[in-house]
Amino acid sequence: MSGLSLFDRLERETTTTRWVQIDFVGLESQLIAWIHQNVPGSSQLVVGLGDDAAVLKPNGAQVVTTDLLTDGVDFLIEEVTPEQIGHKALGVNLSDLAAMAASPRAAFVSLVLPQSGTKQLSALDLAIGLYRGMLPLAQEHGLTIAGGDTNSWDGPSAISITAVGEATARGPLTRSGGQPGDQLLVTGRLGGSILGRHLQVEPRVSEALLLHEKYELHAGIDISDGLALDASRLAEASGLGAVLDLPAVPTTDAAHTLGEQSGRTALDHALADGEDFELLLAVPPAEAQRMIDDQPLPVPITRIGEFTKQHGLWQRADNGQLSPLPAQGFEHGADE
Ligand SMILES: [Mg+2]
Incomplete structure (x- = not known):
């Protein structure tokens, strides 16, 4: 100056x-x-x-x-x-x-x-x-x-x-309606979104409307910050805990590709990456079975765990033993 x-x-x-x-x-x-x-x-x-x-x-x-x-x-x-x-x-x-x-x-x-x-x-x-x-x-x-x-x-x-x-006429689906014993179902596959899917968001709008109309859903959330973190949020909002059967979690090809680069497993990426924008739903057991049998969506519906009265996030071993699972994920800030 x-x-x-x-x-x-x-x-x-x-x-x-x-x-x-x-x-x-x-x-x-x-x-x-x-x-x-x-x-x-x-x-x-x-x-x-x-x-x-x-x-x-x-x-x-x-x-x-x-x-x-x-x-x-x-x-x-x-x-x-x-x-x-x-x-x-x-x-x-x-x-x-x-x-x-x-x-x-x-x-x-x-x-x-x-x-x-x-x-x-x-x-x-x-x-x-x-x-x-x-x-x-x-x-x-x-x-x-x-x-x-x-x-x-x-x-x-x-x-x-x-x-x-x-x-819709059935009212909004919230995070807080879960019951103990509800099965946790996920749409599509998870993990590795950073390889491209985080930009190519395919919101599950028509899928959610169809499921909400045809089935009794108790609670739901979209997976934006990682399965582990969003499952624990859904459970907490329902005043419950969540048990995940980790081998059942469906992983994307991208999660495997990323795993080869990162040295972590595809499952780790599915649990923690976030930006999958799939739906995680809490559904009463008989209704969950009907959804699994029907497979009414163009993407798979997979049962990955259940709600439990015991607060927190848990993984279940093959022998049924529960151990704590860290609610890791990607914190974008308040996602309300
Ligand atoms: Mg959300």
């Missing part, structure tokens, strides 16, 4: 400030124009995009969830595409709606963008890429992007999505 007179500095700062403000207005209005052309409306909304607020007309209980992804914490902006970030940001919200067996309705998208964009993209192209990542997933699950806000600053990107769903 020493080479500049006070006048120069004032002029430069004033000019910079004015430039930022003009750019900010430009970015938001250009993005809004793009959104109006590219984001479909919905008859489910009384008032959608373009007013001061959205108006929803619910049929059933509203289920609301929110997630915040930040550059440097949840992703590295130079290592992934904005489409991947957009897909994931909406996918994790949809996975939470799936965990509650709620039918997706609307999403509200808030973006904070770096004024000067990334190495590759302007702030506007970054924003459009994020939306392009969200739109196919929104369409697949019957969800409308009904509003949001965009801001830019001299800092990293962040994307926050709030999703609204509706409970």
